[in-house]
Amino acid sequence: MSSCLQTDLAGIRMRTPIMVASGTFGFGEEFFGFTDFTDLGAIVVKGMTREPRRGNSGRRMAETPSGMLNCIGLQNPGVEVFLQEILPRIKQLDTPIIVNINGNVQEDYAYLAEVLNESGVDALEVNISCPNTRHGCMAFGVIPETAAAVTAEVKKRTRLPVIVKLSPNVTDIAEIAKAVEAAGADAVSLINTLVGMAIDIQTWQPVLGNVVGGLSGPAVKPVALRMVWQTAQAVKIPVVGMGGISTADDAVEFMLAGASAIAVGTANFINPRTVNEIAAGLRAYLAQRELSQVGELVGKIRTGV
Amino acid sequence: MKNSTKYIEQALILENRSLATGVYQLVVKSPQISAACSPGQFVMVKVADSSDPLLRRPLSIAGADPDQASLTLIYRVVGKGTERMEQLQPGSFVNVMGPLGRGFDLSPQRLLLVGGGMGLAPLLFAAERCCPQPVEVLAGGRTEKEMFWNELFQNRCEQLHITTDDGSLGFCGTCADLLPQMLAGARFDGVLTCGPRPMMKRVAAIAAQAGLRTQVSLEEHMACGLGVCLTCTCSATDGGTRQVCKDGPVFWAEEVDWS
Numbered sequence: 001m002s003s004c005l006q007t008d009l010a011g012i013r014m015r016t017p018i019m020v021a022s023g024t025f026g027f028g029e030e031f032f033g034f035t036d037f038t039d040l041g042a043i044v045v046k047g048m049t050r051e052p053r054r055g056n057s058g059r060r061m062a063e064t065p066s067g068m069l070n071c072i073g074l075q076n077p078g079v080e081v082f083l084q085e086i087l088p089r090i091k092q093l094d095t096p097i098i099v100n101i102n103g104n105v106q107e108d109y110a111y112l113a114e115v116l117n118e119s120g121v122d123a124l125e126v127n128i129s130c131p132n133t134r135h136g137c138m139a140f141g142v143i144p145e146t147a148a149a150v151t152a153e154v155k156k157r158t159r160l161p162v163i164v165k166l167s168p169n170v171t172d173i174a175e176i177a178k179a180v181e182a183a184g185a186d187a188v189s190l191i192n193t194l195v196g197m198a199i200d201i202q203t204w205q206p207v208l209g210n211v212v213g214g215l216s217g218p219a220v221k222p223v224a225l226r227m228v229w230q231t232a233q234a235v236k237i238p239v240v241g242m243g244g245i246s247t248a249d250d251a252v253e254f255m256l257a258g259a260s261a262i263a264v265g266t267a268n269f270i271n272p273r274t275v276n277e278i279a280a281g282l283r284a285y286l287a288q289r290e291l292s293q294v295g296e297l298v299g300k301i302r303t304g305v
Numbered sequence: 306m307k308n309s310t311k312y313i314e315q316a317l318i319l320e321n322r323s324l325a326t327g328v329y330q331l332v333v334k335s336p337q338i339s340a341a342c343s344p345g346q347f348v349m350v351k352v353a354d355s356s357d358p359l360l361r362r363p364l365s366i367a368g369a370d371p372d373q374a375s376l377t378l379i380y381r382v383v384g385k386g387t388e389r390m391e392q393l394q395p396g397s398f399v400n401v402m403g404p405l406g407r408g409f410d411l412s413p414q415r416l417l418l419v420g421g422g423m424g425l426a427p428l429l430f431a432a433e434r435c436c437p438q439p440v441e442v443l444a445g446g447r448t449e450k451e452m453f454w455n456e457l458f459q460n461r462c463e464q465l466h467i468t469t470d471d472g473s474l475g476f477c478g479t480c481a482d483l484l485p486q487m488l489a490g491a492r493f494d495g496v497l498t499c500g501p502r503p504m505m506k507r508v509a510a511i512a513a514q515a516g517l518r519t520q521v522s523l524e525e526h527m528a529c530g531l532g533v534c535l536t537c538t539c540s541a542t543d544g545g546t547r548q549v550c551k552d553g554p555v556f557w558a559e560e561v562d563w564s
Contacts, residue, residue, distance in 0.1 A: 026533035030551070033311060046535075054538075054546055061526045061536035063385075066356040068528060072535045075546065218356040246356075269529035270351065270361060272402075273313070 004286050005279060005294050007041060009238055009261045010161040010186035012096050012123050014041030016282070017294055018251070018275050021242050021265030022047050022100035022125060022165070023072065027086050028093060034272035039279035041261060042096040045082070047127055049101075050108050052078035056132060058209015062198045067219030067244075068266060069196050071132045071210035074102055079112055083119055096122035098163065101154075104136035109150050113157035123160050126150060126185075129167030129192035131214045138192075141167040144179035151183035163240060166190040166231070168220075173227045174234035181235045189240035189263065190231060191224045217266040218244045225257050232258020232299055246274060248281020255297040311531075312337040316401045319375060321393050325453045327382045328423075329391060330367070331399075336374040338403045342366050344431035345408025345497075345522055345555040348378070349530040351400040352389040360528050361402060362386040363550070365427040365499075376401070379426040405530045406554050409520050411435055413495030417487065417517075418462070419480050419508050421445045421500025425454045427522055428499055432461040439463040443487060445480035445500070449473035481507040488515040498522070502563075509558030519558040525549040540564075 005016040015038060022044045025031060055075030062069045077086070082099070090097060099121050101112040113124060128141030128150055140146045151164055164180040166173055168191035177188050193214025198207040206212075224243020232239045241259030245251055246267035254262045267274040282294060291297070316333035324330050338348060349361035368377035382391050393399060409431050418440055420428040425444055432440050442461075445468040446452045452474050458465050467475030468483050476483045481504055488511065496512040498505045499522035509519040525537035532551030540562035541547050547556065 023535070024533060026531075030531045030533050034313070046533075054540075055535065059526060060538070061528055061534070063358065063360050063528075066359055068359060070528075070534070070536060072538075075535045075538060217359055266359070266528075269531075269534055270359065271313075272531065 004292060005282060007261055007294065009041070009240070010123070010163065012042060012098070012161055014096060014261065015039070016041045016279050017255070017261040018278050019098070019240065019261055019263040020044055020268060020275065021263040022127065024265040024268045028090050028095070031268075031272050036276050037093055037095050039276045040095050042098050042122065043090065043093070044098045044100055044125055044263065046076050047074045047100045047102045047130060048076055048079050048082055048112065049074055049103065050079060050111055052076065052081065056210045059207060060209060062207040062213070064196070064198060064215065065219060067215050067217035069198060069208060069213035069215050070193070071208045071213035073132045073210065074130060079115055083115065087119060087121065091120060098123045098125050100125040100127050100165070102127045102130060102133070102137055104133070106150055106153055108136070110153045110157050113154040117158040117160060121160065123163060124154065124158060125163045125165050125189060126154050127165045127192070129165050131167070131169065131193060131195045131212070132210060138167050138169065141176065142170050144176055147176050148179040148183035151180040151185050155184040161186040163187040163189050165192055167192050168223060168227055169195050174230045177231045177235045181237050185237060187238045187240060188231060188235065189242065191220070191227050191243045194220055194223065216244070218246060220244045221250060225253055228254055228259050229257040229301065245278075248278045248285060251278050251282060252285055252297060255294070256299070256301045258299040258301070260295070260298050310341055311403060311405060312341065313400065313402045314338055315398050316376070318393055318395050318397050318399060320395055324379065325450060328453070329380055329382070331378045331380065331390065331393070333376050333378070333399060333401060334374050335376040335401055338401060339369040339374050339376045340371040342369050342376070342404035343408040344411065344434050345427055346404040346406050347530070347554060348376070348401050348403030349405060350378070350390070352386050352393070358386045358389065361530065362390070363527055363530055365522070365554075366404065367426040367429045368433055369430065379423070379429070381423050402530065406550055407552065409497050409522075409555050414438065415493045415495070416440050417443060417493045417496050419443045419484065419496060419498040419500075421480055421504045422451065424498070424500030424522070428497060429454075429457055429461065431497055432458060436461070441493070442466065443468070443480050443483060445469070445504070447471065480504060481511060484508060484511045488512065488517065491515070493517060496520070505558070506563045513558070520555050521558045521561060522554045523549050523556060523561070524554065
């Protein structure tokens, strides 16, 4: 297979720039038999917390035009079960594993960074942007000072590359990106979901049990693309672009806007082979444009022409 | 309870006909899924190659004939996805992923199948596969108009008992109202049920009093059907959680936290 898609992201050596967004690919195992993992740059596992979490009660999903709202609330088995039971299985896959870490308080992030440091995972994604938890998480990601403090704390506890996942629910995402870069982040990933809601006009009640939830899918793509473009201009560290990506054309747009790698999210739910279709499409696109390496697209948007 | 290999098929539509107002039977050519599926499992159907509706729709399997490579789905038009499905013409295609989840354990010798409304769809497939084992079916609906199931269950079960809420056909009342007298003869050794949640809860409780275990088929909103989106989580009596799509949709009634 040609190496035109090989990507180095903050020291993570990936076969392709195509990642999966946390929470949309489980721990990878559910996609065995569907997805050809050789096209996958890295697996970003479901958001992990210190203790197991049941997630939110009530209805957790609502479909909206070209998108979906979710309010899962970080349901996960906890880091101990991940390390003892899940990681040994998925390490066999020969695909870099990135663990998305979450906390109610700064100490939770520090704890997770420390226990994962020597575990054999390849990088950490620091989630300071989950909109569905009552405490912590997104609260850290909407203020530059707290975003920087969590980043610095995690960096102190790990030698692994640290990717900070940013919230779009802010006035100026580039300002947050600059703050976490200054605090030592090795990369940023964006966007997490946009806070939205839906109301049942028969019952006059919110559709979601949590009233509000995170919007994802093709509906958010133009917003995500704009934020990736703004962020890529503001920082020197690599940017992982995500938000409604479901085709190779979408991936090319994000890379032209400045993303060094991209992640597929909601599209995994509809087509478990999306990663493979994007990889094939990117190879064809590079061949057609007579480019030898996918990295040649990064940030090449032509503005002011 | 069985968990099998999953497939994605671009399935040719053989039939899409109305069974009653707003209820349709979709038959598609699906060589792999029709051969691999078992009763109680479901499929995720992408009704249009567009982003609106975005997600696949979960539909229980109402029948499968591996010799004809055909898969039968019965659905009610309830929203944007099923409205599109209603328009599909024979000769066109839908994308079907499955078979998904764990189905029914059909090993008990004398099963009673208790279904309410659209919950009868997976029980139709169960009745078909139980053959030549004799099964009895207790089917409930609101009115006679909803009981098109009558014909569908002919030749698939030994005896069909019908209830309607308004008494327009069969016993006046719900399935659960008729259940105690049906279980009095002690002629069954297991119950399968699918329908509205309160009905299944009552059916399981009545069956338990008669010393019978019940398998219940749950329904939840879901995005992926594969166990990754975690939107279809339900609570279990052991204090943990289960994914309806992957750990179910069929559960032992005593596993389910009905509160």
